[in-house]
Amino acid sequence: xxxxxxxxxxxxxxxxxxxxxxxxxxxxxxxxxxxxxxxxxxxxxxxxxxxxxxxxxxxxxxxxxxxxxxxxxxxxxxxxxxxxxxxxxxxxxxxxxxxxxxxxxxxxxxxxxxxxxxxxxxxxxxxxxxxxxxxxxxxxxxxxxxxxxxxxxxxxxxxxxxxxxxxxxxxxxxxxxxxxxxxxxxxxxxxxxxxxxxxxxxxxxxx
Amino acid sequence: xxxxxxxxxxxxxxxxxxxxxxxxxxxxxxxxxxxxxxxxxxxxxxxxxxxxxxxxxxxxxxxxxxxxxxxxxxxxxxxxxxxxxxxxxxxxxxxxxxxxxxxxxxxxxxxxxxxxxxxxxxxxxxxxxxxxxxxxxxxxxxxxxxxxxxxxxxxxxxxxxxxxxxxxxxxxxxxxxxxxxxxxxxxxxxxxxxxxxxxxxxxxxxx
Numbered sequence: 001x002x003x004x005x006x007x008x009x010x011x012x013x014x015x016x017x018x019x020x021x022x023x024x025x026x027x028x029x030x031x032x033x034x035x036x037x038x039x040x041x042x043x044x045x046x047x048x049x050x051x052x053x054x055x056x057x058x059x060x061x062x063x064x065x066x067x068x069x070x071x072x073x074x075x076x077x078x079x080x081x082x083x084x085x086x087x088x089x090x091x092x093x094x095x096x097x098x099x100x101x102x103x104x105x106x107x108x109x110x111x112x113x114x115x116x117x118x119x120x121x122x123x124x125x126x127x128x129x130x131x132x133x134x135x136x137x138x139x140x141x142x143x144x145x146x147x148x149x150x151x152x153x154x155x156x157x158x159x160x161x162x163x164x165x166x167x168x169x170x171x172x173x174x175x176x177x178x179x180x181x182x183x184x185x186x187x188x189x190x191x192x193x194x195x196x197x198x199x200x201x202x203x204x205x206x207x
Numbered sequence: 208x209x210x211x212x213x214x215x216x217x218x219x220x221x222x223x224x225x226x227x228x229x230x231x232x233x234x235x236x237x238x239x240x241x242x243x244x245x246x247x248x249x250x251x252x253x254x255x256x257x258x259x260x261x262x263x264x265x266x267x268x269x270x271x272x273x274x275x276x277x278x279x280x281x282x283x284x285x286x287x288x289x290x291x292x293x294x295x296x297x298x299x300x301x302x303x304x305x306x307x308x309x310x311x312x313x314x315x316x317x318x319x320x321x322x323x324x325x326x327x328x329x330x331x332x333x334x335x336x337x338x339x340x341x342x343x344x345x346x347x348x349x350x351x352x353x354x355x356x357x358x359x360x361x362x363x364x365x366x367x368x369x370x371x372x373x374x375x376x377x378x379x380x381x382x383x384x385x386x387x388x389x390x391x392x393x394x395x396x397x398x399x400x401x402x403x404x405x406x407x408x409x410x411x412x413x414x
Contacts, residue, residue, distance in 0.1 A: 029243035032274065035378065036236035039272025051272065060267075060277055065246025065258065067239065070267055070275035118407075139407060159411045171407030172243065173383065181413040192312060192414045199236060200325075200346060200378030203410035204366045206388040207399045 015048045016186070018041055019081035020076060022053050025090025028063040029172050030117040034085045037179035040195045054078045064089045075103060080110045083182070087175070088138060089120030095126040095148060104129060114166040115182065121168040125149035133163040138171030159177035176201065222254045223393070226261045226288035229278055232297025235270040236379050237324040241292045244386035247402045252394060261285045271296045282310060287317045290389070294382070295325030295345060299304065302333040302355060311336060321373040322389065324382035327376040332356035340370040345378030 019037050035051060042049035055061055055071030062068055084107055094100055094112045104127040108114050116124055121137040124130050125148035134153040142156050155161050160169040160178040163184070169178035180201070184192035227242050242258060249256035262268055262278030269275055291314055301307060311334040315321050323331055328344040331337050332355035341360040344352045349363050360370050367376040367385035369392070376385035387408070391399035 013241060028239050028246065032235050032239035032243075035274055036234075036239075036272065039235065039274070043358045053274065065243065065250065067242055067246070068277035068279065072275065074258065099343070126336065130270075139404075159409070159413070171405075173408045173410060176380065177411055177413050184414050189414050196412055196414060197346075199380045200379075200414050201380045201410075202366070203380060203408075203412070204384055205403055205408050205410070206366075206384050207391050207392070207396050207403060 014050050016050070016083070017078075017081045018042075018049065018051045018083040019050065019054045019078055020085040021087065022055050022061050022063075022069050023090065023094075024061045025093070026061065026063050026069075026087050027089035027118055027172060028065055028067045030083070030089060030120065031063075031069075031172060031173050033176040034087075034115075034117060034179035034182075036199060037176060037183065037195055038085070040198050041183045041187070041191065043192055044198070045191065047187070051076070052081075054081075077166030080107055080112055083095065083113045083186075084115060085175070085179075086114070086116040086120035086123060088116075088120045088122075088172075091119035091122045091141075093124045097190060101127040108165065111165075115178060116167075116177065117169045118171045121145055122148050124166060124168065128164055130163075130168070133166065134161050135163065135166075135168040136161045136170050137168060140171075149168070209344075221257050223256045223290070224285075224288045225249075225256065225258045225290040225292065226285055227258065227292040228294065229260050229262050229268050229270075229276050230297065231268045232300070233268065233270050233276075233294050233338055234296035234325055234379060235272055235274045237294030237296060237327065237382050238270075238292070239324075240380060240383040241294075241324060241386035241389075243406060244383060244390065245292070245400055247405050248390045248394070248398065251401055251405070252395070252398065259285070259288075260286075261351070283290055290320045290393075291322060292386075293321070293323040293327035293330060294324075295327045295379075296324035297328045298348075301330045302401075303359075308334040315372065318372075322376070322385060323374070324376045324385065325378045328352055329355050331373060331375065332359060336373055337370075337375070340373065341368045342370065342373070342375040343368050343377050344375060347378075
């Protein structure tokens with residue numbers, strides 16, 4: 001159960017709001033892997049959990065490989081979520097977006113549990129949220145991650161890193177593992193196992 | 208390289224068209240797992256590969272957990288794809304949709320490589336495409352799968368089953384494994400490994 005203080009402002013029956021950010025160039029599985037896991041959790045849980053996509057505007061966006069997604073609401077409409085999932089994709093634009101970085105700092109200061117997948121971690125680093133913390137990102141972006149922040153302890157081997165108020169996952173498919181961990185951390189391992197069974201997550205990479 | 212006969216009708220420079228079907232109630236990761244893998248393949252390959260989403264109409268659809276997706280084109284606009292990915296979700300409606308079943312039979316007869324994820328296999332079974340073939344589906348739908356077709360050899364333990372002209376995957380996340388296998392079958396194991404590395408697919412279920 002979350003402290004009442006961070007539930008203020010939500011619809012009366014909504015206990016927990018999880019926002020998954022999307023934009024032009026977002027890497028599709030970075031966003032939809034956690035969305036599936038957390039959406040399945042929301043459907044199973046006795047708690048009232050909303051999983052929403054959020055974008056700059058209420059218009060369709062086109063992902064890294066061309067998938068067309070429509071956000072449920074804008075950042076302004078969202079307010080501050082309890083949990084944010086920031087995927088990767090087009091991150092070189094994102095790290096230069098001062099308004100986005102300010103928003104990330106505001107969420108982090110306000111108590112949002114900040115999570116990222118893949119190069120989403122670069123945005124957190126550029127916002128200063130990862131300074132002096134352990135973190136990870138896509139294997140191809142580890143060096144960049146170190147450069148965007150101060151004193152970030154890089155964990156190249158980790159599937160995800162829980163630094164308390166910020167959790168970073170490695171590349172693309174690692175968001176699924178991270179999201180299952182989130183279910184375990186925010187509810188229970190039993191519930192996470194239930195979600196895992198629902199999505200039949202017994203991966204067997206065939207090559 | 209595909210035989211020229213099955214390339215007829217495509218845009219001149221497109222060698223291979225892969226269609227991922229979406230509709231109201233589609234299970235998000237069933238669709239987007241393979242979409243990510245095959246989209247990454249298309250970006251890397253020297254061949255001209257298009258990965259498209261297809262829907263009944265050109266309007267936004269809402270997935271099983273609420274994700275809003277917009278298809279690239281309609282079934283009519285698509286024509287016959289070289290490869291079809293049929294996800295699961297709302298499958299009880301799909302198996303009763305005679306027009307959809309007819310379309311599936313037409314694709315199969317025309318030489319489309321038919322692939323399914325999760326309960327998408329029920330649709331293929333209802334269309335008669337899986338009769339006397341080995342197949343799999345989500346663990347919760349195995350009994351139904353047997354009932355929808357004739358002489359289907361159920362493979363409950365398989366992550367996916369390649370029956371030649373039809374490939375069925377198990378539940379939700381199994382579509383990722385199946386799609387990586389598709390890359391290996393249609394191009395090479397080396398390319399599949401490259402895609403695997405790109406999506407950093409070294410899964411470690413945390414529970």
